[in-house]
Amino acid sequence: MSYRTKAKKNKNHQETKIQFSWKEVKRQKVLLIWSFFIVVYGIVFYYLPLAGWAMAFENYKPKDGIFHSSFVGLKKFNMLFSDETFLRVIRNTLAMGVINLIATFITAILFAILLNELKSRGGKKIVQTISYLPHFLSWIIVTGILHDALSGSGIINEVLMKLHIIDQSINFFAHTQYFWLIVAFANIWKETGWNAIIYLAAITAIDPNLYEAAAIDGAGRFDRIKHVTMPGIKPTIIILLLINVGNVLNAGFEIQYLLGNGLVQRVSQTIDIYVLKWGISQGDYALGTAAGIFKSLVSIILIVIVNKIAKHNGEERLF
């Protein structure tokens, strides 16, 4: 009985904070031991690479290591920003990131709303199940499929020729003007159904009475979508937008790496590919690291900014 009251007291206490005491440490011994191992793991695999950032400020030579290479300050960063290729690579990364973000956002929301309007439950279920499928395929498979579909004898050329939009098959992978479009389309194809999941969940959570009330007030289908569905999923849209804006520079690696070729590399190369090319293949670790740091810093700044904006507008925040 006395223990129980004590436990109750503790429960009230917990809302503030458990005081540090050896008794408490002993009590949580298991938790502390486990968290020790987990923290060691975290330091090694997530925090230790940050120490490697020092390389970007050194004339790094593998044989000298991080501690004995000569310090060169911002020289590598100067090199980076005077490199025309790097500036182009930033443009490509940003452009594809923004195009993909907008394209996949709009299609996912549109798809969720339209799917929700589908009357037949069975049909809804089937379409939804099929829509998830591409998300589970690797980019290797998706690019393979794209190659087939867009090749000279592929289905896209065939359809375009049958419709007399073109009279000669186009080699889509040889012209720079198509690349960003192809990447955007591939992202839409792969992720629309998956991204729609969360919006559909949000739509399901909307009170059905609101729809009924709107219908009684004479709202048509489009009015209901505009005045009930859209406001209902607005918080979800905003929080996902926040997450994705912070990730905009992470948007480009696999597909650009797999689809890019010599003919389109002016528009296909992204920061990650640049890092891979200069850092690993050419062995200039310092330059590669500098490019990586630039990317990380921009990402963090973006996240902090969108978070501030969200806080200012009283919307949900990321952290």
Place this chain on the structure above:
Amino acid sequence: MKAAVKRRKKISVADFSFRFCNMIFMILFVVITLYPILNTLAISFNDGTDALRGGIYIWPRLFSLKNYYTVIQKDDLITGAFITVMRTVIGTLLSLVTNAILAFIVSRKRFLFRHQLSLFWVITMYVNGGLIPTFLLYKGLGLTNSFGVYVIPGMISAFNMLVIRTYMNGIPDSLEESAQLDGAGYTTIFVKIISPLCKPVYATIALFVAVAQWNSWFDAMLYNRMSDNLTTLQYELMKLLSSVTNQSTSAEVMKNASGSVTPTSVRAAATMLTMLPIVCIYPFLQRYFVTGLTLGGVKE
């Protein structure tokens, strides 16, 4: 009265046309999603040289199992399949256990370093060393050219941990308290009380990790390029893809092959085999990833 009837009729016409357009849109969506996959399936079952003539849509013209036969005879693909299965099974188990333990610890209200430990992991979501320092670290740890590089580095991830934690936070504290009254330690509470209740979220995370493991290729290319016995299915598929796009090699491969298979048709067969396990499993796990995604949206 008359006007009302008229109006209702008008709405239903608009309604009908909307529904009709919506249905057409959905059918188009399904066709665009499925066609490329069915086309690959048809090519994989079609005679290779015949497929080069084009004109195969969703049904093979000259049925042949040679492509699949060629695939199972390729040693690299068999090794790749074995390694991929191993990394998926081991990687998923390791990841699930460690993320669950971490989530359990940070969801204990009494834990002394609760907020510090959470913050320690949340930071890793936003800041990372980047490709080069990570590459050098793995090299320094002796993880390159080893199986370990597939399962150890990404084992604990802040995102997965947060999803499990959110779920665990929803479990009433009274369960833990009454178990403690019965003398149960934290290990017992974790294994016997919390984990059985977390099955849905565990399934979600297992699915996410397993799919990521199954589909990853970059680590095989970057860290284990020199070790042929550690190749993965996706990496082998990538090599097949580049042999198709690279015309000169593809002509060479064609000459070597018996004449009825081509790089394109073999790749189609390999693609189908790689896709198969995922296609068979995911429809049955739908409710789990809906859970995971909704929990993932709620952070801190």
